[in-house]
Amino acid sequence: MLVMIFHCCTYLVLSQVIRTFREKGIPCDVVWMDIDYMDGFRCFTFDNNHFPDPKSMVDDLHSIGCKSIWMLDPGIKEEKGYFVYESGSENDVWIKKADGSPFIGEVWPGDCVFPDFTSERIRTWWARLVRDFISNGVDGIWNDMNEPAMTTTTKTMPESNIHRGDADIGGVQNHSYYHNVYGMLMARSTYEGMVMSNTEKRPFVLTRAGFIGSQRYAATWTGDNLSNWEHLHMSLSMVLQLGLSGQPLSGPDIGGFAGNATPRLFGRWMGVGALFPFSRGHSEAGTVDHEPWSFGEECEEVCRLALLRRYRLLLHIYTLFYVSHKKGTPVAAPLFFAGNNVCLTIH
Numbered sequence: 001m002l003v004m005i006f007h008c009c010t011y012l013v014l015s016q017v018i019r020t021f022r023e024k025g026i027p028c029d030v031v032w033m034d035i036d037y038m039d040g041f042r043c044f045t046f047d048n049n050h051f052p053d054p055k056s057m058v059d060d061l062h063s064i065g066c067k068s069i070w071m072l073d074p075g076i077k078e079e080k081g082y083f084v085y086e087s088g089s090e091n092d093v094w095i096k097k098a099d100g101s102p103f104i105g106e107v108w109p110g111d112c113v114f115p116d117f118t119s120e121r122i123r124t125w126w127a128r129l130v131r132d133f134i135s136n137g138v139d140g141i142w143n144d145m146n147e148p149a150m151t152t153t154t155k156t157m158p159e160s161n162i163h164r165g166d167a168d169i170g171g172v173q174n175h176s177y178y179h180n181v182y183g184m185l186m187a188r189s190t191y192e193g194m195v196m197s198n199t200e201k202r203p204f205v206l207t208r209a210g211f212i213g214s215q216r217y218a219a220t221w222t223g224d225n226l227s228n229w230e231h232l233h234m235s236l237s238m239v240l241q242l243g244l245s246g247q248p249l250s251g252p253d254i255g256g257f258a259g260n261a262t263p264r265l266f267g268r269w270m271g272v273g274a275l276f277p278f279s280r281g282h283s284e285a286g287t288v289d290h291e292p293w294s295f296g297e298e299c300e301e302v303c304r305l306a307l308l309r310r311y312r313l314l315l316h317i318y319t320l321f322y323v324s325h326k327k328g329t330p331v332a333a334p335l336f337f338a339g340n341n342v343c344l345t346i347h
């Protein structure tokens with residue numbers, strides 16, 4: 001039950017971090033690999049210095065009961081000789097500009113091209129890359145920046161870009177027509193690649209961008225939030241409302257992504273976050289460490305108790321997910337879901 005657990009997510013992930021969780025008796029079963037594992041932010045590659053042998057690393061993690069989830073973004077570096085760029089160009093998969101040439105936008109690796117996930121042919125092209133990538137022992141995929149986000153001031157691609165969508169979803173249209181479903185279609189294609197790699201296993205995909213129906217393919221987290229009390233507060237209504245909107249598996253970056261948490265904020269957020277359907281800590285590179293023990297003994301104990309509480313409730317949470325799967329009900333539900341017999345007094 002991959003997703004019922006607390007995920008540790010740092011930029012420099014070592015199995016040592018997991019061993020520390022084990023030694024300290026704090027549950028943690030998934031390591032998340034943010035973009036830094038890649039070679040120069042090129043999707044489907046590994047940084048040779050830090051990840052010379054990903055398969056052995058993953059085997060080592062598996063041997064101590066830990067899974068790993070790896071990021072894939074839609075922006076593909078425009079670079080001669082890079083196998084994904086070459087294959088995509090040969091197969092004519094990139095989103096085009098109004099003049100018919102591939103659109104180039106700036107993201108982490110610099111100039112990038114973007115697969116047109118509105119076409120089934122192109123989703124299959126991506127899914128095959130995912131299938132091959134999974135053979136490194138990858139347990140799940142994390143899709144980020146799939147709004148699609150650019151690092152330039154316009155934030156996303158021009159609305160005049162052209163997608164060659166399949167006829168059943170609208171055919172050839174400009175980007176404004178498909179913008180809102182792009183992220184979901186990427187998650188779908190990633191999901192389909194995981195199925196291709198192993199039909200016996202339930203795929204796990206996390207996506208930042210989504211749409212009505214995304215829950216069929218992926219979980220969602222609430223994006224690059226801030227380490228402050230307001231964002232802790234907002235994360236409650238966001239998770240409840242995502243549930244009411246059909247996405248049962250969601251949660252925020254516990255402790256906040258940007259900025260430094262304080263011991264008090266981190267402990268409180270973990271107390272709440274351990275009961276969210278998707279429960280994961282994550283923080284931006286360059287912030288202070290956000291491991292439970294980074295904030296002193298009291299905070300560590302608060303986190304341990306919160307996460308052990310989640311594990312005690314695992315069977316119940318599993319049941320909620322099963323009911324959600326069958327009936328589409330939220331996993332984290334607002335109080336009024338408790339029915340008419342509950343009399344509430346709010347002070």
Ligand SMILES: *[C@@H]1O[C@H](CO)[C@@H](O)[C@H](O)[C@H]1NC(C)=O
Binds near residue numbers: 159160173174175176
């Ligand atoms: C995109 O297409 C729609 C029709 O589907 C049209 O109304 C709109 O003006 C177009 N936008 C751009 C920027 O080309």
Ligand SMILES: CC(=O)N[C@H]1CO[C@H](CO)[C@@H](O)[C@@H]1O
Binds near residue numbers: 224225230238
């Ligand atoms: C849960 C939460 O507070 N999410 C916020 C994280 O930050 C993004 C952007 O900075 C906001 O849009 C979210 O509301």
